[in-house]
Amino acid sequence: MTTTDETQATRPAGRPRSARAEKAIIDATLDLISESSGLGELSIEAIAARAGVGKTTIYRRWSNKEDLLVDALAALKAPLPTLAGRSLREDLVACAEVFLRETRNARSRCVMNIAMNEAERHPRLVQRIHQATIAPRRAVLTALLERGVATGELRADLNVPIALASLIGTMVWYVRGFEPGHEDLPEGAAEQVVDHLLVGLVPR
Amino acid sequence: MTTTDETQATRPAGRPRSARAEKAIIDATLDLISESSGLGELSIEAIAARAGVGKTTIYRRWSNKEDLLVDALAALKAPLPTLAGRSLREDLVACAEVFLRETRNARSRCVMNIAMNEAERHPRLVQRIHQATIAPRRAVLTALLERGVATGELRADLNVPIALASLIGTMVWYVRGFEPGHEDLPEGAAEQVVDHLLVGLVPR
Numbered sequence: 001m002t003t004t005d006e007t008q009a010t011r012p013a014g015r016p017r018s019a020r021a022e023k024a025i026i027d028a029t030l031d032l033i034s035e036s037s038g039l040g041e042l043s044i045e046a047i048a049a050r051a052g053v054g055k056t057t058i059y060r061r062w063s064n065k066e067d068l069l070v071d072a073l074a075a076l077k078a079p080l081p082t083l084a085g086r087s088l089r090e091d092l093v094a095c096a097e098v099f100l101r102e103t104r105n106a107r108s109r110c111v112m113n114i115a116m117n118e119a120e121r122h123p124r125l126v127q128r129i130h131q132a133t134i135a136p137r138r139a140v141l142t143a144l145l146e147r148g149v150a151t152g153e154l155r156a157d158l159n160v161p162i163a164l165a166s167l168i169g170t171m172v173w174y175v176r177g178f179e180p181g182h183e184d185l186p187e188g189a190a191e192q193v194v195d196h197l198l199v200g201l202v203p204r
Numbered sequence: 205m206t207t208t209d210e211t212q213a214t215r216p217a218g219r220p221r222s223a224r225a226e227k228a229i230i231d232a233t234l235d236l237i238s239e240s241s242g243l244g245e246l247s248i249e250a251i252a253a254r255a256g257v258g259k260t261t262i263y264r265r266w267s268n269k270e271d272l273l274v275d276a277l278a279a280l281k282a283p284l285p286t287l288a289g290r291s292l293r294e295d296l297v298a299c300a301e302v303f304l305r306e307t308r309n310a311r312s313r314c315v316m317n318i319a320m321n322e323a324e325r326h327p328r329l330v331q332r333i334h335q336a337t338i339a340p341r342r343a344v345l346t347a348l349l350e351r352g353v354a355t356g357e358l359r360a361d362l363n364v365p366i367a368l369a370s371l372i373g374t375m376v377w378y379v380r381g382f383e384p385g386h387e388d389l390p391e392g393a394a395e396q397v398v399d400h401l402l403v404g405l406v407p408r
Contacts, residue, residue, distance in 0.1 A: 037241030037318075110321060114241075117317045120310075148405075155407050161381050162374065162400045169373030170366065177365050196366045200404025201352075203359050 018061075024051040025058055029072035033111045039069060039118050039125065066125050073115055074132040076108045080140050088148040089194060095141060096171060096190035103175040104185065141167060166197050222265075228255040229262055233276035237315045243273060243322050243329065270329050277319055278336040280312045284344050292352040293398060299345060300375060300394035307379040308389065345371060370401050 028050035032042055044065055048055045062068040080098055083091040102108055112133070119126040145163050148154035154163070170193055175185065186192070232254035236246055248269055252259045266272040282302055287295040306312055316337070323330040349367050352358035358367070374397055379389065390396070 037245075037321075041241075106324075110324070113317055113321045117241075117314060117321070120314070152407070154405050158405060159396055159400060162378055162397055163405050165377035165381055165397075166370060166374040166400060166405075169375070169377030170370040171373070172377070173369035173373030174366055177369055192363060193366055193369075196363060196370060197401070198404055198406045200402055200406075201358050201362060201367050201370075202402045202404075203356070204408065 021051070021053050021057055022061060025053060025061070025068070026072045026075050027051070029068060030076070030107065030111050033069075033072070033114055034107050037114065039115060039122055042069070044068075066128065069115075069125065070128050070132050073111065073129045076102070076105075076111060077133050077137070078102065080137065083140075083144070088144065088151070088153040089198060091144055092167070092194045092198075093190050095144070096167070096194050099168065099171045100175060100185060100190055100193075103172055137168075138164065163197075167194075170197060225255070225257050225261055226265060229257060229265070229272070230276045230279050231255070233272060234280070234311065234315050237273075237276070237318055238311050241318065243319060243326055246273070248272075270332065273319075273329065274332050274336050277315065277333045280306070280309075280315060281337050281341070282306065284341065287344075287348070292348065292355070292357040293402060295348055296371065296398045296402075297394050299348070300371070300398050303372065303375045304379060304389060304394055304397075307376055341372075342368065367401075371398075374401060 025047060028047050029042070032046055032050055033039065036042060042065065044055055044058055047068070048058055051058075058068065062071065078098055078101075081094045083094060085091065115129050116126065141164055142160060145154065145158065145160050149156060149158050149160075174189070174193055229251060232251050233246070236250055236254055237243065240246060246269065248259055248262055251272070252262055255262075262272065266275065282305075284302055285298045287298060289295065319333050320330065345368055346364060349358060349362065349364050353360060353362050353364075378393070378397055
């Protein structure tokens with residue numbers, strides 16, 4: 001990465017160079033978090049050095065380290081797919097596919113673990129990260145579950161917080177059950193997880 | 205804690221003093237992990253100082269730091285209750301109560317997260333911790349689920365790894381959904397979680 005702070009004036013129209021710099025900065029931040037043991041020890045200097053940019057390039061985009069950390073962690077989360085809205089099962093499977101893919105990404109999992117583990121040391125920062133990464137996902141899934149109750153696709157007496165926990169928790173734990181290095185989840189894993197939760201474990 | 209290395213010869217019969225020292229050493233180790241950001245930075249010196257014992261007291265019981273870390277993390281896990289074996293639901297609820305109680309313990313959760321997050325840096329140590337803490341639990345629950353399939357209490361086509369993930373993952377995520385400081389899970393949480401998983405989310 002050779003972008004420097006001095007190139008802004010001469011760069012061509014459009015934002016390819018600044019977009020590249022931004023990506024390099026985000027990547028450097030995530031790499032450094034995954035190699036570190038906490039958010040506190042990261043410095044803008046180290047991030048700039050890793051990204052191959054000047055500190056000014058970072059401060060042009062983010063006014064402080066907290067803002068950069070929040071954006072970097074948010075970048076780990078792909079947007080959820082547009083939900084077709086035809087059936088609850090179909091929409092849950094579409095979400096599950098995104099979750100399973102992300103959870104398979106070891107760096108993503110490691111970085112989120114490190115961040116969430118800092119709740120006691122950096123409560124305000126972790127709260128912001130939660131708002132930028134986890135809360136939007138929970139909101140989409142909660143709305144989906146409430147829609148399912150309204151349409152009768154889900155039980156009328158559904159406990160939505162437990163159902164939400166079962167969706168996210170099962171996916172995360174299922175992925176963890178696979179040994180590191182074994183990169184492929186079974187074919188159809190998203191459908192299987194969703195169906196196990198929908199129909200339950202006891203015979204019908 | 206005033207136990208010193210010199211008191212062994214004069215202590216009365218029985219092991220109250222060494223049991224107290226052992227507990228102090230385990231507690232000091234867990235405290236230091238929870239305050240740290242990784243397992244690598246812990247030293248026997250720091251543990252001895254925090255526990256108020258001499259290094260010799262530690263080395264009399266553990267031949268190296270890894271052994272002490274494995275025992276300290278294993279001490280976080282209460283033995284699972286004796287399972288009555290009358291019904292799958294009853295036994296699952298008994299396990300769920302232990303899991304939910306442990307997961308509510310912030311230090312326990314934090315320490316386990318820090319340890320598991322070290323898998324890349326200290327693979328052999330994390331593997332030993334996994335064997336001492338997580339593997340026995342997984343084995344008990346797996347046997348329970350397999351028994352349920354055999355008795356017909358669970359579906360004949362049950363995917364046991366998904367069912368196992370749903371039990372553990374749902375409990376962990378359900379507990380996380382409660383704000384820190386809100387110490388009480390709803391009455392009957394263990395039964396509710398188990399029943400949601402057993403009967404499923406769709407109407408019967």
